[in-house]
Amino acid sequence: MKTISPFLALLLASTAIGASVHLTIPAENGNATSGMLYGLMYEDINYSGDGGLYAELIRNRALQGPNPDLTAWRAYGAGVKLNVDKTEPLSDALPNVIRVDVPATATGKVGFSNEGYWGIPVNTDQYKASFYIKGDYKGDIEVSLRSDVDGMVFATKDVAVRANSQWKKYTTRFTPTSASPNANNTFSILFDADKVAGKSLYFNLISLFPKTWSNSGTNGLRVDLAQAIDDIGGKFLRFPGGNNLEGQSPPYWWKWNVTLGDLIDRPAYPGPWGYVNTLGLGLVEYMRWTDLMDLEPILGVYAGLYLDGTVVPEEDLAPYIQSALDELEFLTGSVDTPWGAVRASLGYPEPWTIKYVEIGNEDNLWGGLPSYQDYRFDLFNNAIRSKYPDITIIASTPEITGTPAGTWLDYHRYDKPDHLTTYFDQFDNWDRNHPVMVGEVAVIAPNEPNKPEVEWTPGALRLAFPSMIGAVAESIFLMGCERNADLVKAVAYAPGFQNLNSYQWVPDMISYTADPADTTLSISYYLQKLFAHNVGDTTVPIVTTANFRPLFWSATYSKQHREYYVKMANYNGTSTDVTLDIPALRGGKATWTTLSAPSGHSYNSPRNITSKWTVTEIPKSGTGWTVTLDNLMIGVLKIQK
Numbered sequence: 170m171k172t173i174s175p176f177l178a179l180l181l182a183s184t185a186i187g188a189s190v191h192l193t194i195p196a197e198n199g200n201a202t203s204g205m206l207y208g209l210m211y212e213d214i215n216y217s218g219d220g221g222l223y224a225e226l227i228r229n230r231a232l233q234g235p236n237p238d239l240t241a242w243r244a245y246g247a248g249v250k251l252n253v254d255k256t257e258p259l260s261d262a263l264p265n266v267i268r269v270d271v272p273a274t275a276t277g278k279v280g281f282s283n284e285g286y287w288g289i290p291v292n293t294d295q296y297k298a299s300f301y302i303k304g305d306y307k308g309d310i311e312v313s314l315r316s317d318v319d320g321m322v323f324a325t326k327d328v329a330v331r332a333n334s335q336w337k338k339y340t341t342r343f344t345p346t347s348a349s350p351n352a353n354n355t356f357s358i359l360f361d362a363d364k365v366a367g368k369s370l371y372f373n374l375i376s377l378f379p380k381t382w383s384n385s386g387t388n389g390l391r392v393d394l395a396q397a398i399d400d401i402g403g404k405f406l407r408f409p410g411g412n413n414l415e416g417q418s419p420p421y422w423w424k425w426n427v428t429l430g431d432l433i434d435r436p437a438y439p440g441p442w443g444y445v446n447t448l449g450l451g452l453v454e455y456m457r458w459t460d461l462m463d464l465e466p467i468l469g470v471y472a473g474l475y476l477d478g479t480v481v482p483e484e485d486l487a488p489y490i491q492s493a494l495d496e497l498e499f500l501t502g503s504v505d506t507p508w509g510a511v512r513a514s515l516g517y518p519e520p521w522t523i524k525y526v527e528i529g530n531e532d533n534l535w536g537g538l539p540s541y542q543d544y545r546f547d548l549f550n551n552a553i554r555s556k557y558p559d560i561t562i563i564a565s566t567p568e569i570t571g572t573p574a575g576t577w578l579d580y581h582r583y584d585k586p587d588h589l590t591t592y593f594d595q596f597d598n599w600d601r602n603h604p605v606m607v608g609e610v611a612v613i614a615p616n617e618p619n620k621p622e623v624e625w626t627p628g629a630l631r632l633a634f635p636s637m638i639g640a641v642a643e644s645i646f647l648m649g650c651e652r653n654a655d656l657v658k659a660v661a662y663a664p665g666f667q668n669l670n671s672y673q674w675v676p677d678m679i680s681y682t683a684d685p686a687d688t689t690l691s692i693s694y695y696l697q698k699l700f701a702h703n704v705g706d707t708t709v710p711i712v713t714t715a716n717f718r719p720l721f722w723s724a725t726y727s728k729q730h731r732e733y734y735v736k737m738a739n740y741n742g743t744s745t746d747v748t749l750d751i752p753a754l755r756g757g758k759a760t761w762t763t764l765s766a767p768s769g770h771s772y773n774s775p776r777n778i779t780s781k782w783t784v785t786e787i788p789k790s791g792t793g794w795t796v797t798l799d800n801l802m803i804g805v806l807k808i809q810k
């Protein structure tokens with residue numbers, strides 16, 4: 170219990186006998202909150218960008234990466250062969266292309282098809298297809314979407330092509346006449362065999378976009394996944410990582426300057442999570458995402474540490490610092506600055522605003538701390554601060570010491586439920602000179618081994634999907650952040666996304682396949698949504714004689730909405746009546762929203778949502794309201810003045 174005068178407690182107390190607890194909110198408010206407490210951490214892991222939030226449907230669209238292959242591509246037609254060709258580059262960034270060899274004997278339609286990211290969903294919205302072609306071909310090329318199960322054609326469109334020895338781009342739009350029953354479909358490009366028999370055609374950057382989320386454009390976001398994160402109601406986006414910022418080993422790190430402009434100029438980035446990033450989701454796309462969802466960008470800049478432990482020595486760091494400064498100029502500079510002019514040339518004359526920059530990611534790991542402490546943090550910090558004094562700098566680990574007052578520290582925690590609950594009060598006694606961002610927090614393992622939701626990954630027991638008891642533990646950690654809102658400015662679950670067909674990390678907040686019917690919002694997702702939608706601009710003290718554990722609570726108040734939000738959770742207690750009094754308040758309308766599931770081990774999985782979200786109006790009785798908080802239930806009592 171925080172900030173309670175013994176006299177006030179005595180005056181207002183009611184006792185917690187048996188299964189009942191009495192909470193009182195006195196007249197005064199507490200500390201201001203940051204206004205952006207809940208938000209999102211994002212990096213490309215688990216095919217969360219490519220094959221996930223980035224709406225592109227064609228996998229391996231430009232044979233990118235150091236070891237290009239024909240993953241997801243198949244030849245169509247007897248004797249037709251596909252090859253990785255390195256002699257006819259489409260651009261400097263995209264040197265590998267598909268060569269389609271057509272045998273001299275071929276007849277009818279031949280060509281090739283793509284399986285997508287483990288399938289391609291077909292609905293009756295408009296699709297946009299495009300490809301580059303080189304070679305001798307004049308006539309129609311047919312693009313189509315068809316079932317891989319029974320060959321049913323959902324859409325087909327002829328594109329009039331006059332190809333020659335120069336690369337040419339063709340774009341077409343079509344609308345399927347019916348939706349597919351599942352995502353087991355392919356996208357095909359077929360042409361007349363007799364026009365190319367015995368010859369070859371070259372193709373590259375073959376792209377297919379469905380309708381994207383909220384006008385996020387031709388290079389935009391997948392509708393259902395983007396909608397899900399927008400629905401959380403978070404206030405910030407931390408990007409582009411995570412490990413994906415750092416890269417596995419030299420020379421690969423997230424070079425922002427090659428993620429810009431036409432897709433033809435974006436090279437591969439072999440991200441650290443075992444697959445090649447197309448960089449279709451680049452810096453500008455991230456900024457558009459923050460614009461469309463009204464999120465505060467928290468920009469991570471590469472700080473000279475690779476995940477294999479390689480550290481850029483002090484004497485070689487200058488170009489990396491310059492890159493971070495250039496990135497800020499690109500984002501925020503006027504059109505008269507060199508990089509601001511580049512931004513304008515891409516169609517964005519209005520500068521963006523960047524208020525938060527994080528230097529690196531988890532620089533305490535992989536042997537990075539000594540160099541981060543010695544020179545890497547200081548050199549980046551000094552350079553950015555002197556040019557951009559209004560930017561708040563975030564150090565990527567609380568283990569660093571001696572940073573200037575006001576520097577935020579990024580704290581990460583992955584834990585088991587029981588242990589995470591012990592951190593409820595950890596921030597009560599932290600040094601107030603350094604605000605905290607909890608950049609990543611999640612329950613990743615069960616309390617006990619051998620439970621059904623557990624999957625074995627070498628060396629560690631992990632949850633396959635976020636569990637109910639895990640979400641309760643997370644809620645307790647989050648309430649600990651909220652009570653310390655003068656210190657903790659931002660908190661995010663991580664990671665956000667998981668393609669169930671290929672992933673490197675479990676559990677995740679949102680899981681999915683190509684088929685939107687599989688999209689699974691986890692119990693932790695609903696917790697984030699519940700808490701993000703119910704947070705005020707100041708903390709509010711709560712007076713009670715009850716002790717924390719098994720019940721936990723915290724409260725905030727919004728001046729703008731004239732609402733109190735009292736959050737509560739019950740971790741292994743009995744069903745308890747909680748009475749809330751606000752003696753100073755006449756009237757008041759109370760809404761009680763709860764998140765629960767059949768048991769602590771329950772979890773949400775594709776097409777099997779076990780968690781329950783209820784909303785009830787609570788009548789006032791006397792000066793307060795009484796709700797029942799069952800074991801392993803999370804609840805928010807909202808009181809409107």
Ligand SMILES: *[C@@H]1O[C@H](CO)[C@@H](O)[C@H](O)[C@H]1NC(C)=O
Nearest residue numbers: 171172199200655708709710
């Ligand atoms: C406000 O912050 C101060 C300083 O951290 C702390 O002592 C006090 O308890 C906080 N007030 C509330 C109501 O949480």
Ligand SMILES: *[C@@H]1O[C@H](CO)[C@@H](O)[C@H](O)[C@H]1NC(C)=O
Nearest residue numbers: 287288317318319352353354
């Ligand atoms: C698609 O269907 C075919 C034929 O039934 C099957 O072999 C294949 O595994 C399915 N692919 C996916 C991604 O479901």
Ligand SMILES: *[C@@H]1O[C@H](CO)[C@@H](O)[C@H](O)[C@H]1NC(C)=O
Nearest residue numbers: 424425426427488489491492
């Ligand atoms: C991008 O930045 C890197 C490192 O800062 C630099 O080596 C490279 O030349 C730049 N590329 C482009 C296309 O500007």
Ligand SMILES: *[C@@H]1O[C@H](CO)[C@@H](O)[C@H](O)[C@H]1NC(C)=O
Nearest residue numbers: 587616617638740741769770
């Ligand atoms: C809470 O209950 C679960 C079993 O449901 C158990 O694994 C865990 O250790 C308990 N924790 C506490 C703190 O009581």
Ligand SMILES: *[C@@H]1O[C@H](CO)[C@@H](O)[C@H](O)[C@H]1NC(C)=O
Nearest residue numbers: 770771772773774777778779
């Ligand atoms: C749904 O998930 C629960 C775990 O939350 C599991 O116990 C149950 O068997 C699943 N039901 C089906 C039909 O798969």
Ligand SMILES: CC(=O)N[C@H]1CO[C@H](CO)[C@@H](O)[C@@H]1O
Nearest residue numbers: 442443444669670671672673
């Ligand atoms: C569990 C899982 O899906 N692992 C995959 C992670 O991604 C790599 C690279 O794509 C695959 O090789 C793994 O099979």
